[in-house]
Amino acid sequence: MAHMAGPRRDTRGIVEAQELFARVHFRRREPAPALRPYLEHYWLIDWDLTQPYATHVVPHPSVNVVLQQYGDEAAWGEVAGVGLSLFTQKLEGRGRVCGVQFRPGGFRPFAPLRQVSDWTGQRVPVADVLPGADPETIRGILGLETPGTPGTPGTSGTSKAVEASEAAAEDARVAALDAFLLGLEPEADPQALRAMRLVDLVRTDRTILRVAELAAAEGVSVRSLQRLFASYVGVGPKWVILRYRIHEALERAELAGGLDWAELAAELGYSDQAHLVRDFTATVGVPPTAYARPAP
Numbered sequence: 001m002a003h004m005a006g007p008r009r010d011t012r013g014i015v016e017a018q019e020l021f022a023r024v025h026f027r028r029r030e031p032a033p034a035l036r037p038y039l040e041h042y043w044l045i046d047w048d049l050t051q052p053y054a055t056h057v058v059p060h061p062s063v064n065v066v067l068q069q070y071g072d073e074a075a076w077g078e079v080a081g082v083g084l085s086l087f088t089q090k091l092e093g094r095g096r097v098c099g100v101q102f103r104p105g106g107f108r109p110f111a112p113l114r115q116v117s118d119w120t121g122q123r124v125p126v127a128d129v130l131p132g133a134d135p136e137t138i139r140g141i142l143g144l145e146t147p148g149t150p151g152t153p154g155t156s157g158t159s160k161a162v163e164a165s166e167a168a169a170e171d172a173r174v175a176a177l178d179a180f181l182l183g184l185e186p187e188a189d190p191q192a193l194r195a196m197r198l199v200d201l202v203r204t205d206r207t208i209l210r211v212a213e214l215a216a217a218e219g220v221s222v223r224s225l226q227r228l229f230a231s232y233v234g235v236g237p238k239w240v241i242l243r244y245r246i247h248e249a250l251e252r253a254e255l256a257g258g259l260d261w262a263e264l265a266a267e268l269g270y271s272d273q274a275h276l277v278r279d280f281t282a283t284v285g286v287p288p289t290a291y292a293r294p295a296p
Contacts, residue, residue, distance in 0.1 A: 007041035012247040015056035015086070015284060015291075017254055023053050024091065029170075031100075032178040037193070038106035038186060042177055043099040044170065052092035058250060058283055059083030061199060061233055061240045063107035063119060065100040065126055067138050077126035077138045079111075081119030082234040086285055098141055098173055100181070104240065105195030105232040109186035116234035130184060141176040143169050195232035198225075202240050209269030211237045245269070246283045249276065253291050261288055 007028035011017035020026065024047040031039045040062065047053075061082050069075040071093045108116050111129050119129075126133040198218060201208060208214050214237055215222045229237050245268045252259055265276040281287045 010251060011254060012251050013058045013060055015058065015250065020055050023047065023049065024055075029174045031174075032182060035178065035181055035186075037196075038103060038109060039181075040101040040103050040106075042174060043097075043101060044173065045097045045099075046095070047091050048094045049092055052090055054088055054090050056285075057083075057087045057089075058243070058246060059087055060101070060247070061104040061235055061243055063102045063116060063234065065102075065130070066097060067099070067126070067141055068095070068097045069139075069142055069144060070095040075135065075139045075142050075144060077133055078123045079119060079126050079129045081116070081122045081124075084121045084235075086283060096142055096144075098177060100177060103196045104199040104234075105192050107234075108192050108195075108232050109189050110181070110184050112187050112189070115231045117230045120234040132180065132183060137180060141173060141180060143173045143176075191228065192232055195228055198228075198237075199233060199240055202237070203244055206267070206269075209241065211241070214241075242279060243283075245276075246280060249280055249288065250284060250291075253288055259288075 007030050009028075014020060024045050026043070026045050028041040028043050030036070031042060040060075059082060063082065064080045065077065066080055067075065067077040102110075105116075107119075126138075198214065201217070202214060208217065211222055211225065215225045218225065220228075226236050229235065229240070233240065235243075248268060249264060252264060261276065262273040265273040268276065270276045270279075277287055280291075284291060
């Protein structure tokens with residue numbers, strides 16, 4: 001299976017992405033080579049806000065491990081199964097998140113005893129799913145004892161020295177995530193690789209608009225495909241096809257003014273514009289015309 005050259009740079013799934021980036025320090029980092037078959041990327045967020053801000057995300061068909069610390073609260077972590085609806089998180093004061101986005105189909109090798117559909121729509125303590133995720137490990141990954149990192153007080157020195165300290169601290173967080181996940185020794189699983197390949201096909205091949213087309217391309221029955229997706233992705237292939245359509249529409253709306261929604265609906269395989277509007281509104285919470293950036 002081909003891998004991306006570095007983390008994704010698109011904004012797919014992030015509602016009002018530019019506003020989010022203006023308020024928080026958001027970046028993606030690449031995991032260790034041995035983890036790349038299973039992981040999309042790490043995502044790191046730090047913030048120090050004077051006013052509360054709510055961020056919204058249309059989830060990918062991916063499991064995430066989310067390690068987080070808000071204000072003076074104790075650090076904690078969770079496994080977030082595939083989210084079925086718009087995810088909203090209120091950010092205020094200072095805080096930090098270190099997240100792991102698995103490739104769709106890539107989480108099962110780390111927790112092989114359960115179907116991934118068992119986690120769908122669920123957010124459960126990470127220690128209940130992955131061994132070794134104790135509070136000390138979570139704090140270490142978040143770098144909360146490391147001076148001079150964003151969100152922690154007490155840094156002094158020149159701006160270049162501060163930048164170098166912050167970069168080193170971020171590299172240490174990425175290395176700690178690598179060490180934790182590699183320590184879980186994910187089990188090689190041909191079915192996981194198959195599921196990841198099929199989801200990649202849906203994501204990249206715009207001609208696949210229906211489950212029957214994906215099943216035919218793979219040479220299996222629709223029912224067999226549905227069982228594979230339930231076990232390894234967590235949602236059905238129809239859901240994945242629809243979700244990637246909405247991600248595409250959301251990013252187009254974010255980037256382009258005066259978008260031709262009827263033309264986009266046809267391109268994404270909708271029978272008409274009304275069906276795209278219905279799915280977009282149900283997923284994002286507002287109709288596309290209310291969300292789209294106005295034409296210059």
